[in-house]
Amino acid sequence: MAHGTFGTAINCMDGRVQEPVTRWLKETYGLDYVDMITEPGPEKVLAEGGPQTAAFLAKARISVQAHGSRVLAIVAHDDCAGNPVSPDVHQAQVRQAMEVLRGWGLHVQVIGLWVDAQWQVQPVGD
Numbered sequence: 449m450a451h452g453t454f455g456t457a458i459n460c461m462d463g464r465v466q467e468p469v470t471r472w473l474k475e476t477y478g479l480d481y482v483d484m485i486t487e488p489g490p491e492k493v494l495a496e497g498g499p500q501t502a503a504f505l506a507k508a509r510i511s512v513q514a515h516g517s518r519v520l521a522i523v524a525h526d527d528c529a530g531n532p533v534s535p536d537v538h539q540a541q542v543r544q545a546m547e548v549l550r551g552w553g554l555h556v557q558v559i560g561l562w563v564d565a566q567w568q569v570q571p572v573g574d
């Protein structure tokens with residue numbers, strides 16, 4: 449098992465959201481590191497059962513099994529080029545994606561996050 453505490457985020461590839469999401473997860477969960485799995489608009493992929501879903505699971509499993517990650521976040525953000533929909537739709541997709549992640553049976557806490565137009569990170573409730 450790796451040293452330090454890990455979390456995992458399935459996040460957009462957008463360079464504007466990497467640091468805010470990493471910082472928020474470290475501060476909120478007291479983590480040392482955040483493993484980042486990136487894709488354009490990953491909440492849309494998961495909500496719609498897109499073909500990248502299996503790769504997300506394989507990567508998340510590595511993070512949990514090798515690093516002992518204890519929290520798995522699905523992230524959506526404002527002004528997303530990969531998924532240009534309204535904030536309401538993003539957040540609905542995050543909720544759907546959370547159900548998918550919970551179905552993976554990885555024994556981690558699953559959370560949803562929204563990064564707003566000011567690049568502030570906010571939890572998305574169930």
Ligand SMILES: [Zn+2]
Pocket residue numbers: 460461462488489525527528529530531
């Ligand atoms: Zn994006």
